[in-house]
Amino acid sequence: MNLYKMAFNNIRRRKLRSALTMLGIIIGVATIVVLVGITAGATSVVKEETSSLMYDVTISPSLSSGSSLMDNQTASKVESYPKLYNVTEFTGFQETINGNDVTIQGTNNWKQLKLKTGSSGVVVDSGVAEKLGYTVGSKVKIKDQDMTVTGIAKENGENIYVDQSLAKQMADNKVSAITARTYGDPKTVAEDLQNNITGVSAQTKSEKVAEVQDMVNQSMLFASIIASVGLLVGIISVINTMLISVMERTKQLGILKAIGFTNGEIMGSTLFEAGILGFLGAVIGVVIGAVGIFAAANALHFTDYMSEMLPVWLIVTVIVGSTVLSILAGLYPARRASKLNVVEALRDE
Amino acid sequence: MSNLIEFNDVWKTYKMGEEEVNALAGLDLTLKEGSFTAVMGPSGSGKSTFLHIAGILDMPTEGTFRIKGKDTSRLSSKEQAHLRRNEIGFVFQRFNLMPQLTALENVMLPMIDEDLEKAKKLMDRMGLAGKYNKRPGQLSGGEQQRVVISRALINDPSIVLADEPTGELDSKNADAIMQILQDLNKKDGVTIVVVTHNRESAEFADAIIEMKDGKIIS
Incomplete structure (x- = not known):
């Protein structure tokens, strides 16, 4: 039994809480995937359709x-x-x-x-x-x-x-x-x-065609920015949940310290828990986003461009990004957890 | 027998608003390896603070505390944690188990070299055979305290510190727990310190120390 397994248990045991925390990340990631995906698809379509005109x-x-x-x-x-x-x-x-x-x-x-x-x-x-x-x-x-x-x-x-x-x-x-x-x-x-x-x-x-292509590129950037705001909200909810969970578990953290776990180990397990939340949220978000992309591709007759709409770089970036950001969000709560005074923590009811 | 823990003119001062309270006021005490000591005294006598310092959960404001000859105030927080894990076993009054883990998982939580058989054997000895997979909520108070003692012993510590271990138990269960601690001391040579205000429990020890106002009075 180690602290990392226990951190994983904490997520599993509090399914509703974990789900609500991840919801923010899920929505953020799904929004990014759908918005960036549709824009990327539209960009590809426009580029393909206009490439024969792209000459001087x-x-x-x-x-x-x-x-x-x-x-x-x-x-x-x-x-x-x-x-x-x-x-x-x-x-x-x-x-x-x-x-x-x-x-x-x-x-x-x-x-x-x-x-x-x-x-x-x-x-x-x-x-x-x-x-x-x-x-x-x-x-x-x-x-x-x-x-x-x-x-x-x-x-x-x-x-x-x-x-x-x-x-x-x-x-x-x-x-x-x-x-x-x-x-x-x-x-x-x-x-x-x-x-x-x-x-x-x-x-x-x-040179009109070049201008059109530039405009499409701009709209892609704009969509990414809007979607990132969504993810930011999700990350803030990770900070919130981890803080509450540290406060709730004050006594448990005190016991862990009393039986000889180091501050580093306690900090590590808290960061691990935050990272798992971010990772799982992002994976679910990508799946939901992919479903959204598929629906959008069908509605817009972009199905030929599926691979452009759901590029691997986008999936990897949002999953890695969300995990890293969640770990960063866990830093402050984790520091609080590791700096707890044992005697006071044990007295906590 | 060599000295295991030494308190040398230890003071512990807390600020309560404007007032300064001396939880420990110049405590001098030496406990030898293999001893079984009960510490008694009214609440506010400083016996809990004594135990916290002995367990490296707290540091003296003044004076020195040594365990195995090491001055704890000179250790890094990591070294303190390692000492707690390797040399000290804690038994708390309120059981203090992880509610989400099974009894066996609780016992194995601080285990340094994971050894399932060792953990099970220890639990069997504590009368917990067949309760491995029960969660703390499914166990009686006496059983929970046995789990706590098993956890305290899992890394073969040189000292077990018990804070009111029988405080929440009926007299039958209380005697059984004290019997276990006495066995550990006599058969395994584990040094044991029990803080209690229960005279009957204290009688199991070889020596009884009375505390009042942060000092030993007898």
Whole structure:
């Protein structure tokens, strides 16, 4: 029988008291998990949806070049241009299948594509599917490539989406456009680029998208701050409970001292008890928060983003944080417990 | 036999509002190893304070108290705690058990090297066989006091200090408890000091000391 086991017993024996103490922590932690989770989810959604717009310039073959595709050599020149970063290639080209015109589109980001059925890989627009009678599993042959349709998009267009690398390969390693961020003013960079590399034209885009992403990041910080206030209230209730419990147990602590436990041991067991309260409260809070996140994800159709909404770092941070803060909250009561005068404590009824 | 505890002109002064009260007023006392002493006296005579200082629960205001030759005022609080745990066994008047623990857990609470068999054997000897898993609330006063004595003896202390151990017991149970203490003294050579105001209980001891106004009068 040691003091730590006894501290654990104290929590178990006073279930209602322990539950009420933990309630503050539970609510605080659950609020943090839900608020931060939803905001993180929303941030991911916004970032995904806008990432295709996150570029400053679009470089495509100039009209004078007489082709809608630029060869690999030109593309390499553009991509190694020093004032560009986050360079992304796009390849799209026309094909005729059974007399119907379709556009083959290379894509780097399947999440942006809204699917009606199936999964990513080879996705056809529902317009194409209707005209050509495609369903998931249908065989398609494009430029001597045998492919199987894996999904149907909601869009009623004329596109067939494949991985960008595959599209580029099918188009003899040519690309139709390159998007990139720029170092410095996009307009100047675009003009320089057109002057230095022949056969390309460059257009600039507004920076609104970056502003939107910044705003989402800000809202995440704001949500975290609000939720932290909730946790703070929970921690204060730990201080309160531990103080009451030390006062209630004055006589017991006196006995422990009389039979030879050191001040350090008594302080340690009190801190241990506070830490257990904080840890258990946080674990329960995370579980409740996770349920809340799941419900919210369903309601907001964010289910694709579950892993972003309930990140491991958040769970670890709140559990460790709540435990550490609870131990800190136990410090003052623990000091009081260890400094008790034995003779007076034994007289306590 | 060597000296186990020594009080050397010990004073203990408390402030009661404006007034200063001398709970101990120049106490001189030496108890040898293996002795069995009863301390008697009216309330306010200083006998409880005497026991608290003997048990290192309190420090003299003036004078020195030594246990096994060590001046307790020179020890750190950790060293004091270790002395209490290793050398001293306490038996309180109001039983003072942990209500949430079983009898066996209470006995083993201060145990330094956990040894279940030793604890059970000790409880059996105290007449507590079969009561291991009862909680203090389920035991009679006499049984609770036996648990307290078992706890006091679990680390084989050199001295047992008992503060009115029979104060809340009927005479039959009181005699049984005193008999146990006498046995411990005679058979195991444990030094025992009992503070009591019950003459019958005191008669079990080899020597009776009378206290009054913080001093020994006989």
